[in-house]
Amino acid sequence: MKKSCLFILVYLLQVYFTPVSGQDIITKTSLRTVCYAGKGVKNIYIPPPEEFYRKEGGATITVVYKGFNSLAKNAFQYAVDILSSLLPSNTTINIKAEFKQLSDPGVLAQASATYFIRGSAINAFDPRAYYAAPLAEKIAGKSYNGATEPDVEISINSLASWYTGTSGDTPSSMYDLVTVVLHELIHGLGFFDSYTVVDSVGTYGFYGIPVIYDKFVVNKNNIKLADTLIFPNPSGRLKSELTGNNVFFNGPVVSALNNGNGIKLFAPSVWSSGSSIAHFDEALTPSADALMTPYIDRGEAIHSPGKLARALMGEIGWINTVFIHNKLSDTEDSLEYVDLKTLIVSDTTFNSDSAGVVYSFGNQTGQDTLYLNRDAEDDTFFANIPVPEYNTVFRYSFFVKDCFNRTFRFPSASDSASVSIYIGTDTVKPVVIHTPREMIFSISPYLGITADAADNIGIDTVFLEYRLNEGSIMFAGMRKKEEESFYADIDFSSFGLQEGDTISYRITAIDKSRAGNTKTIPENGYFNIPVERVFEPSVSFSTDFSDASGRFINRGFDIITPPGFAGPALHTRHPYESPEKDFDSVEYTSVLKVPFLVDNSGVTIRYNEIVLVEPGETGSVFGSEDFYDYVIIEGSTDFGNNWFPLIDGYDSRIFPAFLNAYNSAISGMNSTYSGKQSMFQGRQFTSITSPKFSNGDTLLIRFRLFSDPYANGWGWAIDDLNIKSITTSIAPLKMNSLLIYPNPGNGIIYFAPEQDKAMGDIICSIRSISGTEIKSSVSDGLNGFVLDISDQPAGIYLIYLRNGSNISTIKYVKVD
Known part of the structure; x- marks a missing residue:
């Protein structure tokens, strides 16, 4: 259907785009x-x-x-x-x-x-x-x-x-x-x-x-x-x-x-x-x-x-015109012709006779131009270009003029820009990108590993080699999660992880070429993840940081006494870092190794702090584009695999004295003001996040500073920390009138029917996270019973209960 040269805005069904990064x-x-x-x-x-x-x-x-x-x-x-x-x-x-x-x-x-x-x-x-x-x-x-x-x-x-x-x-x-x-x-x-x-x-x-x-x-x-x-x-x-x-x-x-x-x-x-x-x-x-x-x-x-x-x-x-085109990829096929096809979509009319392709092969110094044919059935434009030889580079770009005599190009990066593919034997290795985790807790049942893998002609296989300490090498395949993204969950529930252990691994990707080009990261050695201990769960914790050695896992934090301060406290680096590239970020974390027994009532956290981090725009709220650097306290109920906010992130605006101090010493884009002992301000909040907590959960808490590009300040300091579960006594879990306690526990698990509630025979099975049965029992449902898995390593286990036609499963956490 033709359109006149008026301001007619038409939705573009889709358009090819290049990744955006850096100064783009x-x-x-x-x-x-x-x-x-x-x-x-x-x-x-x-x-x-x-x-x-x-x-x-x-x-x-x-x-x-x-x-x-x-x-x-x-x-x-x-x-x-x-x-x-x-x-x-x-x-x-x-x-x-x-x-x-x-x-x-x-x-x-x-x-x-x-x-x-x-x-x-x-x-x-x-x-x-x-x-x-x-x-x-x-x-x-x-x-x-x-x-x-x-x-x-x-x-x-x-x-x-x-x-x-x-x-x-x-x-x-x-x-x-x-x-x-x-x-x-x-x-x-x-x-x-x-x-x-x-x-x-x-x-x-x-x-x-x-x-x-x-x-x-x-x-x-x-x-x-x-x-x-x-x-x-x-x-x-x-x-x-x-x-x-x-x-x-x-x-x-x-x-x-x-x-x-x-x-x-x-x-x-x-x-x-x-x-x-x-x-x-x-x-x-x-x-x-x-x-x-x-x-x-x-x-x-x-x-x-x-x-x-x-x-x-x-x-x-x-008013725009675009080419909707799936870029060609490198190929090892012996091609007689390169078949090009594109759809042209415009907010106005364009001259179909002006649609063409500029192309070249190999070391050809000049370029050839060919005008595209139009397929009347699907309204696409196409060209068939003879391939002169194998093992050659083919470059091409499209162009067309609209009714305003503007020339639109694909790709548009410059007049001479082109899509380039190689026709011949592939020797290009895959590209693998992976950010290793900083640690894993001894109680964690598995280690989740993700990586991005891409190749010019496609990825065939991605797999892991891993080992615990100096043990035998084991292998695990990585499954595709989405385009170019792969993952694997390594089950460590039967390994008995302990503090001081090290998990080592490397990732290998193989492409679809006939030669099976391979890329392994790291090229030498392994990624090494330390295993950290988690202490016995508690309902409260307090410290002035004079006795907190070994209680925190710090990355970018440290327990120190800076010059001019009265005693030790938890400090980020001073000043904290800020990246010099758009969309990059820096994060510091400090994880408290004492987990908390909670129900859906949550926890109360009280502490003194100094917050001198870059403030967001006036009126900006946490999570918005103009909310810049921030500090936040987060929780995890799956031993660090996933974290959620216990309170929204905040910046120097949390107290006027912090904001005034930050803004009083600006040099370039950074604040050079240094925190002082007298600046500590008390803060208390109660985190009641019912969807995140359930009865008997074990909550880990971490402190995190986030820094976006280009501006920074002195950082964050925390002192006199006091954390307390609102519920100081965690009620036993109840399943079908059967009470199960304590959870978490040391492996001795009590099962007791509620008073005057006969249940009939109960079949109970305790299994590892991978499904291996460890202990089982059959009870008449009138009397309580005990199952002892205290000889098993710390970790997460599954308790299966069958009472007639009722089948239930709960998660049990064993701690040392």
Whole structure:
């Protein structure tokens, strides 16, 4: 079906994308747009676009509201519904919205994208530009920050005089909330620049690379301001243009939809951060397109983006064309032809006669071009290219032109970028990535090991070699969990693990080549995991850390007395580390080796602490994108295989004195303030997490510091620790009127029927975690009985009970 060259947004079924890492993604920026309160009155009403009234689907936009009353929330949602009607029906955008007092009373609202991705990482039209989160996700067809994390953050000034109706009949004394929200929503989709003026120079970009909006900003002579041959970055010449009141937005889409003209931008002589360049010119923009001007006046109700804003959005990528193509892989087959096939999907029309492939073989210096054939049945494009010889490299890339004469490429990394495959004998070894566990507890029944394994022609087998101490080598196959991810659970329940033991292992992957290329990690020796002891379970624990030696397993923590402190306490490294690469992280942990007997009432934890870790953004909450470094106390009921929060993570904002101290000594991005004995603050909380605890559970507790990239501080210190189970006496487990106790225990297990409740014959079997029977008994159900497995190693066992047709199984924990 043909489409006209209008702003028609179509959902992209899928799109090939490359992994994102390093400087491909930017997560912490100061880029924000602001909408200023106009000082005048402008009584106009521009109704929503016709798509809004058709109610034919639209995007899914989820908003998390904070601080909004019902009227303000309804107005915000009305603006969301307008925008949704213009976007593809299968587009998903998450928005975090706050209704709060802003520091500048003249600002009605502000918006920002939560991250940016370089175009080369998502096969965008311009590989040398960064794309804001919602636009990047639309182009790539996937989310890069999780299904529930916000892509856009919007703050509305609660002090403004707001009209919260949706009729457009805005009083002359009030600002129309729908208008301002729609304004900021469109900014969040990528309608903003990265230009700024600092003193006497103008500059832009991340690491010198512009955002996509920047690439279409031109001067009166239609010369791009991002052309560094004419306007060096940074430079005084660039500042002169940015503040010269003669700047335009122009490109092939805008020109085609605006009668060959660009759009004049707001470029006042005095630079206005978050406003200059990011808005249309206030004076020259027609009322129907005035939503995206820098000021919204009282009485002004504009409920439509307008033609110019929609053209601009199309220019930066909301009108896009992509190749849906499964990249070819290396092969050892003797091919006569390479069969290429791709689907081309566009938000507009494209010239099918312009679709082609550029290719080359081996050491060929030039490239050949072949135009693609179109399969009328499935609307795909294809080509059959003869292979000149075996043991050769084949390189290819696709191209096509849309109705705006823009050339889209796959891959888009550069004009000369290509997909490369090898046709011939494979000698490439697999790639194996694995992060070994730091320890295993002696009581743990198994060791779970995961690894990622990939290869150019595919993985055939992944397996483990392992041993306990200097014992015999054993083998275990690793099963595929998901694409390129493999796992194995090694059963140690019969080994009698003890503190001081070492589990050694290595991982081998074999590919599908005829030669069976092999990769083993580590290349020499083994990964070694120490076995740590767990003490007898208790219902309470307290220490001032003068007597805590051997009670904690520390990684990045230590029990020390730093200079100026009165005595020992649990300290992280000072300062703690922070990585220098996006998406990397550093974690320190300290595990208390004393487990706690709990039921679903939980535990109370009391301690003194100093927390000098990087604070998140004002108002950010644990788990959100703008909550940075944190400390947290966690629990585990399966001896360290899985951990869950006993309390939400927190940072220096937990006490004002900590935050003030952290911010009082900033050098670069780090805080150099050092903690002092006098700074300790008391803290107490009760963790009642019924879904996580059940009667008779054994709870391990650990302290963890998490550090994200680029900024750090002094760290965390803990003293005078007191932990107590709320229930000081754990009731026996009851199964079918049979009481079983104690659990955990030393291996002597008591079974007692409740008083006056005859049960009939009871068959009981105790088995290892792997299913091997250790002890069994048959009881008449009238009298209690005892089973003794005290001679068995510490660990987890399974108790099977049969009483007539009733069959039950419980977990039993034996401790030393």
